Amino acid sequence: MQINVNxxxxxxxxxxxxSRGTTAQTTNVWVKISHDGIEGWGEASPxxxxxxxxxxxxxxxxxxxVVPLLQTFSPLQRQQIEQVLTQNQVPSAARAALDMAMHDWLGKRVGLPLWQLWGLDRNQIVPTSVTIGINSPEGARARARDWLQFTDVRLFKVKLGSPDGIDxxxxxxxAVREEAPEPEFFVDANGGWSLEDAIAMCNWLAELGIKYVEQPLPRGEEKSLAKLKEHSPLPIFIDESCFTSSDIPDLANHVDGINIKLMKSGxxxxxxxxxHTARxxxxxxxxxxxxxxSLxxxxxxxxxxxxDYLDLDSHLNLIDDPFTGALLKEGRVLLNDLPGLGVKHSASTT
Structure with a gap:
């Protein structure tokens, strides 16, 4: 198979x-594989x-x-390709782009969207949250208004862990809750709290009816999750502490859920x-x-x-997304009937 990287x-x-900084622009990687006249696409983001x-x-x-090592394979040989990527210590985001592209190719080969190929029910897709980053109270209010004007928001994900502290x-x-009293909320600290602050915040957030807290402690402080869970009335999800299925067993007794990201998982x-491991x-x-x-x-x-929850909103905040795929409707990002990933490029005529 031919592989192009752009x-x-x-x-x-x-x-x-x-809690770790601000992002306004990123340069991502578009991977295209070609085999038997069919092209599959994948994306890696830093x-x-x-x-x-x-x-x-x-x-x-x-x-x-790694491309020269893969050219003799077919996209159908995913297990063998995964072994090559593991042996060569290819980073997870790069593996993710290749894996997406091979799945896209397969769906196009058989003429079915992946969700249907896997026998899944797209009507089970829950609303996605939309994100409000760390800001001043006034800035956060303005961002909430922007989202409310843009779409029918059902869930807000609010980033906390401010360097200025829990106050x-x-x-x-x-401020955000006053501006948007109807949507439900959950909180993501991105590892920005100490154990003491996390315990205090989880109890305070529970009184406000927040649904759950994501990554309250920094990656590397997993040993403190057991104590936090003991004192937290809120469910605890982990993100930065969990990259792949092999991370789950050691964490399972101390958390309530995991955040899966394709760039972390590969x-x-x-x-x-x-x-399946989480379940x-x-x-x-x-x-x-x-x-x-959108890719x-x-x-x-x-x-x-x-x-159970979705936080797939990054493409909604782009002014120049080169791809179109799943579309937002009534707070839900809904899949189409196109084969493979169901994604088109803005310059495509097909």
Whole structure:
């Protein structure tokens, strides 16, 4: 199979600030595989968690180095290709792009969307949350108004873990709730709290009716999750602390759910493993994203009927998304009937 690697840059309508910094623009990687006259697409976006960082250059270089090793394979040989990628320590975002592209190719080969090929019911897809980054109370109010004008918001995900401390977190969250009293809320601290602050915030947030808290403690502080769970009245989800299915067993007794992201997992193949592993431990599942376009988010949505929560909104905040795929309707991002991932490029005539 032929594999092409290209870069494309996307810009956010509103820059997003979390506990680790602010992002306004990212350069992502578009992977195209061709075999038997069929083309499959995948996307990789850069991300960083603590000292673990996968930059655009890292992803692109890794793909270019492994491409010669994959050209003798067919997209149907995913197990063998996965072994090659593992042996060569290809970073997870690069693996995700290749895995997406092979699944897209397969769906196009048989003429079915992936959700249908897997026997899933797209009517089970829950509403997606939309994100409000760390901001001043006034700035957060304005961002909430923007979302409410843009779509029928059912869920807000509010980023906390402000460097100014939990008092700043509280003021910002209260401002958003005053501006948007109807939607439900959950909170993502992106590892921005200490154990003491996390316990205090979880109890305060529970009094406000927040649904759950995501990644309250930094990656590397998983040993403290047991104590937090003991003192938290809210469900605890983890994101940065959980990359693949192998991370779940050690964490399962101390959390209530996991956030699966294709860039962390390495693609749809491992994401499916994570869903089944989480269910085996009676954990809830959500799907999230980084600065992904409609290509990667529509790929993740193929598994969305299996999720309890969705946070797939990054493409909704782009002013120059080069792809179209799943469409937003009444707070839900809905899949289409096109084969494979169901994604088109804006320049495509087909």
């Amino acid at each position: 870069l494309f840059t996307v810009n956010k309508r509103f820059p997003l600030t979390i 991300f960083g968690v603590g000292n673990h960082r996968q930059s655009t250059d890292t992803i692109k270089n890794a793909l270019e180095q 700043a977190d509280k003021k910002m969250l209260l 693609g749809l193949t491992e994401a499916m493993r994570m869903v 085996a431990y009676r954990l809830q599942v959500m799907f999230g994203c980084y600065s992904d376009s 990667a988010n529509t790929a993740a949505l193929q598994l969305a009927p299996l999720a």
